[in-house]
Amino acid sequence: MLEHQLLTYQELRNHDLVMNTFATGTGKTKASLLHLLDRPNVNVLFIAPTNELIRQHARDVEIFVADAGLPHLVVELNARLLREFDPQNELRRQGERFHRLLENPLQFTDELNIPEEKRDTRFPIVLVTNPDIFYYALYFGYNRKDARNVFYDMFGHFDYVVIDEFHYYNPKQLSNFLFYFALSLGLGYFRHGRKICLLSATPSRQLYEYLERLTVQGMKYTVVSPQPVVPDDPLAVRTLAPVELNFTLGDNEVSEYVVSHARTIRQLIDSGQDGAIISNSLRDISQTALHLRANGFSETDYRRITGPYKDRDVKPLVLATPTVDIGYNFEGRTKQRQNLDFVIFTAQSTDAFWQRLGRAGRV
Structure with missing residues (x-):
């Protein structure tokens, strides 16, 4: 167990809301789940931004x-899956399906x-x-016949909420999340044990x-954030390898870079x-693939990820759109070092730059 995971677990005992700001790939998800060891019978809402x-x-x-x-049932849910829970369409309204699912998941044992x-x-x-x-x-x-039930299901059913x-x-x-925090505070849900963990x-x-x-209004919150450590700290765990950074001016697309660096x-x-x-x-990625093929690369050398993906076919090179920025783990060959040894990318915003740069050297 890493120190930030233990700290997140401990801070949730004493605070209404805890935010873990460690880097992607350092185990924030496990840090948030450790709270269930203290409350094995609590219902949990886990929210993530993409279906992948x-x-x-x-x-x-x-x-x-x-x-x-732990005794929990784990239910993955999006609009498509909610429709599939009722393939015969006996429950004609999405809200009714949702309400019945939260009221008693055993109604959908096979699904x-x-x-x-x-x-x-x-x-x-x-x-x-x-x-x-x-x-x-x-x-x-949802439909007016279900809206009240679904609201109470969502707002009152979960005593622990994780937002990734x-x-x-x-x-x-x-703004929806921020309203939820304020409403939980105003209606006294934190006083009765509601906990929230933010991962960012x-x-x-x-x-x-x-x-x-x-906090001024009474909510107790804290932040678990990275702290500087000395290189010879016996308890330190390396999460990033040294990175050599090269900027290329004038190449607005990675395909232009690939032409001269194939x-x-x-x-x-x-x-x-x-x-x-x-x-x-997407056009840039398509052009990049063409340039690679023209320079002797084959489909055994690379794979493309430009939309929803199911397979995890391992290739030494991945060509990707921002699909991989959130929710994709680059799981390569088994090796005692970072998954990605080099990353070539463009970025039009600061967030995108740091997100993609962080892919390089992540252990």
């Missing part, structure tokens, strides 16, 4: 629950793949879902200011290194 990240977190939570011997040993008893639930489901529930967005990649949400989603490597100054205002990329791959090429433009 939802799938990834659902797997992670299932593994944690099994390893810890949720609930194991036989859990089909005759009610268990606490970990609902892993996206911000849109949360928004529509909280703002009475908190810096990533759009203004509407972000790059929280904004405005978020800190808002949380400070809620031989270097070939040498890196032939030496056993793994890398990624990331661009904001």
Whole structure:
């Protein structure tokens, strides 16, 4: 267990809201789940910004629950899956399906793949879902016949809430979360045990200011953030390898860079290194693939990720759009070093620059 994971676990005992700001890939998800060891019967709402990240977190939570011997049912939910829970359309309204799911998940034992040993008893639930489901529930967005029930289900059913990649949400989603914090405080839910854990490597100054205002009104919150350590600290765990950074001026697209550096990329791959090429433009990635093929690369050398992805086919080079910025783990060949040895990318914003630069050298 890493120190920040232990600190997050400890701080949640004494605070209403804890924000973990450690870098992506350092185990923030596990840090948030450790709280369940203290409260094994609590219902949990876990929100992530993309459906791929939802799938990834659902797997992670299932593994944690099994390893810890916790009783929870883990339910992955988005609009498509909610429709699939009722393939015969007997429950014609999405809101009714959602309400019945939260009221009693055992009504959907086959759809949720609930194991036989859990089909005759009610268990606490970990609902892993996206911000849109949360928004529509909280703002009475479902059919008027279901809106009140779904609101109470979403607002009152969960005593522990985890929100991942908190810096990533759009203004509407972000304001929804902030309203939820204030409403939880105003209606006394924190006094009765509600806990919230935010996971964000790059929280904004405005978020800190808002949380400070809620502190004045009575909410107890703290931040678990990285602290400098000396290189010879026996308890330090390296999470980043040294990175050599090169800026190229004038190349607005990675495909232009690849034209003049194809031989270097070939040498890196032939030496056993793994890398990624990331661009904001799908056209740019397509052009990059063409240039690589023209310089002797084959489909055994690279794979493209430009949309939803299911397979984890391992290739030494990944060509990708911003699809991989959130919710994708570059799982390469087994090796005792960083997953990615080099990254070539463009970035049009500060957040995108640091997100993509952080992919390089991550151990």
